[in-house]
Amino acid sequence: MSDEARPFPPGQPRGESVRIDFEGEIVPACAGEPVAVALWAAGVRTLGRSPKYHRPRGMFCLEGHCASCFLRIDGQPNRRSCLVPAREGLRCERQNAFPDADVDLLRAADWLFPEGMDHHRMMTGSRIGNELFLKLVREMGGSGLLPDRPAATVPPVRDLAVDLCIVGAGPAGLSAAAAAAGPGRRVLLVDEQDRPGGSLLAEPGGVARGQALADAARAAGAELWTGATAIAFYPEDPPGVLAVVRPEGLVRITAARYLYATGAYDQNLPFPDCDRPGMLSARACGRLVFRWGARPGRKVTVISDPGALSPYAATLAEGLARLGIPVAQAAIEALPRLDLKRDVAAVAALPAPASELPRQHGARVHLEPARGGFAVEVDGGFATTAPGVYAAGDVTGYRGPKEAAAGGAAAGQAVAGALK
Numbered sequence: 001m002s003d004e005a006r007p008f009p010p011g012q013p014r015g016e017s018v019r020i021d022f023e024g025e026i027v028p029a030c031a032g033e034p035v036a037v038a039l040w041a042a043g044v045r046t047l048g049r050s051p052k053y054h055r056p057r058g059m060f061c062l063e064g065h066c067a068s069c070f071l072r073i074d075g076q077p078n079r080r081s082c083l084v085p086a087r088e089g090l091r092c093e094r095q096n097a098f099p100d101a102d103v104d105l106l107r108a109a110d111w112l113f114p115e116g117m118d119h120h121r122m123m124t125g126s127r128i129g130n131e132l133f134l135k136l137v138r139e140m141g142g143s144g145l146l147p148d149r150p151a152a153t154v155p156p157v158r159d160l161a162v163d164l165c166i167v168g169a170g171p172a173g174l175s176a177a178a179a180a181a182g183p184g185r186r187v188l189l190v191d192e193q194d195r196p197g198g199s200l201l202a203e204p205g206g207v208a209r210g211q212a213l214a215d216a217a218r219a220a221g222a223e224l225w226t227g228a229t230a231i232a233f234y235p236e237d238p239p240g241v242l243a244v245v246r247p248e249g250l251v252r253i254t255a256a257r258y259l260y261a262t263g264a265y266d267q268n269l270p271f272p273d274c275d276r277p278g279m280l281s282a283r284a285c286g287r288l289v290f291r292w293g294a295r296p297g298r299k300v301t302v303i304s305d306p307g308a309l310s311p312y313a314a315t316l317a318e319g320l321a322r323l324g325i326p327v328a329q330a331a332i333e334a335l336p337r338l339d340l341k342r343d344v345a346a347v348a349a350l351p352a353p354a355s356e357l358p359r360q361h362g363a364r365v366h367l368e369p370a371r372g373g374f375a376v377e378v379d380g381g382f383a384t385t386a387p388g389v390y391a392a393g394d395v396t397g398y399r400g401p402k403e404a405a406a407g408g409a410a411a412g413q414a415v416a417g418a419l420k
Helices: 037-042 105-112 127-140 171-180 198-202 208-221 281-291 310-323 356-360 403-420
Strands: 018-020 023-028 070-073 076-080 091-093 159-169 187-190 223-225 231-232 241-246 248-258 279-281 300-304 327-331 345-348 365-368 373-376 390-391
Touching: 018 037, 105 127, 159 241, 159 403, 171 187, 171 198, 171 208, 171 248, 171 403, 187 248, 198 208, 198 281, 208 223, 208 403, 231 356, 248 403, 279 281, 279 356, 281 310, 281 345, 300 310, 310 327, 310 345, 327 403, 390 403
Parallel strands: 018 091, 159 187, 159 248, 187 223, 248 390, 279 345, 300 327, 300 345
Antiparallel strands: 018 023, 070 076, 070 091, 231 241, 241 248, 365 373
């Protein structure tokens, strides 16, 4: 495998060289790295087309939250290619395009309706014409086809009771777990990513720092699940259950206390063609370089909003410069002409608090634009307005890894005191 596409030291050891099948072509990859990263290293930036207007799409967040990198993988549609690890013989292909994602004739919808298209109100004068038009729209829209075959088995469901369940293994959640764990106290930490670290995985040296925090949490007695997605809280049967999906099946968790350290989502900024392949979130660019050691492009232009500056913009620019990657800065009001086929635009918008789960659990939120969006309200002891529910880190308003870790540690101590 050529070192040209992966010239930088990765944050974790690279896996062995493998080959994946991309639409009939063999693409080299490193075992364990995301399929999206392997394709990026192979020069594939367009991963699909948008469902309605068939605009080109590529990866944006590299964290499984933006739905821009969906591929059909091993016969299963709509797989998040930034979370699926590469392995020998994996098959992947793009969706929602004709004849292919690079030259999609259905892109005509974007040209024909520059002001938008409400297909419910078009060709309504003729019932037959409307039915034909709706059939055409349904064929053009959507995302993916049904799986090649149904699942052979239904994964099992089991129940689990713990003293404290922490959702999110970033700096806040890991620090909280280390502070809250102790003899006779079962503390469970769940995270959807393949390794702990959260926002640290986008920082120079962040993989090692995240692993150190995870080791400290385990040493204190906490149990850590990776690849475990908390999908919803169901309050119907008191005291309610938190549904967590693991590869081996669904786990319904009941806890005496819950602590949400779900972090914040990468956001885009509103400007023309902000959805093009080659437009990455700033933290995705960091994950690509600092975690996976892949080259982002010839040059990286960091785009920011002067009215809501993200502290990560400086972290990214400094880290890239140390690696010898040319970096330019641009404000959203005065964007330069960009060559997104060879370069990268890193959008440094303030991340938005991932507050859905706490809200489902009854926690109150408030709009805090200077902290990224709807932040979970907590008191001085990190308790939310929902009984037995706590929150810490960027879900309470974006502050960055250092402050998130400090808040998580204090929240863990507060919960430990409440559990005595």
